[in-house]
Amino acid sequence: MNSGQNPEIGQEIVAGGYRTNLHDRGQGEPLMLIHGSGPGVTAWANWRGVIPSLSETFRVVAPDMLGFGYSERPEDGQYNLDRWVEHAVGVMDALDLEQVNLVGNSFGGAVALALAIRHPERVRRLALMGSVGVPFPISEGLDAVWGYTPSLENMRRLVQLFAYNQELVTDELAALRYQASIRPGFQESFAAMFPAPRQRWVDAMTSPEAAIRALPHETLILHGREDRVIPLDTSLTLMQWIPKAQLHVFGHCGHWTQIEHAQRFIRLLRDFVLEGRDTAG
Numbered sequence: 001m002n003s004g005q006n007p008e009i010g011q012e013i014v015a016g017g018y019r020t021n022l023h024d025r026g027q028g029e030p031l032m033l034i035h036g037s038g039p040g041v042t043a044w045a046n047w048r049g050v051i052p053s054l055s056e057t058f059r060v061v062a063p064d065m066l067g068f069g070y071s072e073r074p075e076d077g078q079y080n081l082d083r084w085v086e087h088a089v090g091v092m093d094a095l096d097l098e099q100v101n102l103v104g105n106s107f108g109g110a111v112a113l114a115l116a117i118r119h120p121e122r123v124r125r126l127a128l129m130g131s132v133g134v135p136f137p138i139s140e141g142l143d144a145v146w147g148y149t150p151s152l153e154n155m156r157r158l159v160q161l162f163a164y165n166q167e168l169v170t171d172e173l174a175a176l177r178y179q180a181s182i183r184p185g186f187q188e189s190f191a192a193m194f195p196a197p198r199q200r201w202v203d204a205m206t207s208p209e210a211a212i213r214a215l216p217h218e219t220l221i222l223h224g225r226e227d228r229v230i231p232l233d234t235s236l237t238l239m240q241w242i243p244k245a246q247l248h249v250f251g252h253c254g255h256w257t258q259i260e261h262a263q264r265f266i267r268l269l270r271d272f273v274l275e276g277r278d279t280a281g
Helices: 045-046 081-094 107-118 139-144 152-162 171-181 185-191 200-204 209-213 232-241 264-280
Strands: 009-013 018-025 031-036 061-064 100-105 124-131 219-224 244-250
Touching: 009 081, 018 045, 031 045, 031 081, 031 107, 045 061, 061 081, 081 171, 100 107, 107 124, 107 209, 124 264, 139 152, 139 232, 152 171, 171 185, 209 232, 209 244, 219 232, 219 264
Parallel strands: 031 061, 031 100, 100 124, 124 219, 219 244
Antiparallel strands: 009 018, 018 061
């Protein structure tokens, strides 16, 4: 358990054979949150603004995915969609969660989408935020994120890319995320995940169109209109392909839906999951 000195460290479990750092809070309907792929990212960094409120209603599980944050980095340094899906299922198995409501942010959206396709019985309802997982030409923003090399100035530029509201882009935040990106082992594993040319990694994170069209799950799709990292077109495609989909687009919002519109995000997600509970029988 976390000693209290670093809020990004929760509890350690073994999931899919790997030591895994995760946050497990609250009781009730399981809600699993899969973070994005920014440099130095952790589950806590991604979800800290919404975990406290969501855990009042749900059992919220937020792991550091394989190779990210304080979870184990495989010795072979190999990362791919299959491995991340297996790790996410391993988290569920380790916690005896037969089924979860699954939320994926950006890179995590591709993992969540693939998990729902491959293990449909393990997912009750699906939420995708600024999600990868369908074909698109890599944006300059995503290329910059995946191509990050550590410096304070580079991190400041990335934070500016992520946020529509530039008042969020403080020197303190840039310094905090920069320090996170240079923790021992963090940049080494991050650089191994998405080396140039990076369009191939966008393609490698996609799920087949036919499989997406066959998804049986009620799906909530969320996107920021001004997102410069993952284009809005990806969510429009998901909306067209997923039969039981609903789409909510936030104006004046970049790639940080859960940060820039935290209270709206919480209300939408809570209502979506509770609607599923009310009609499940």
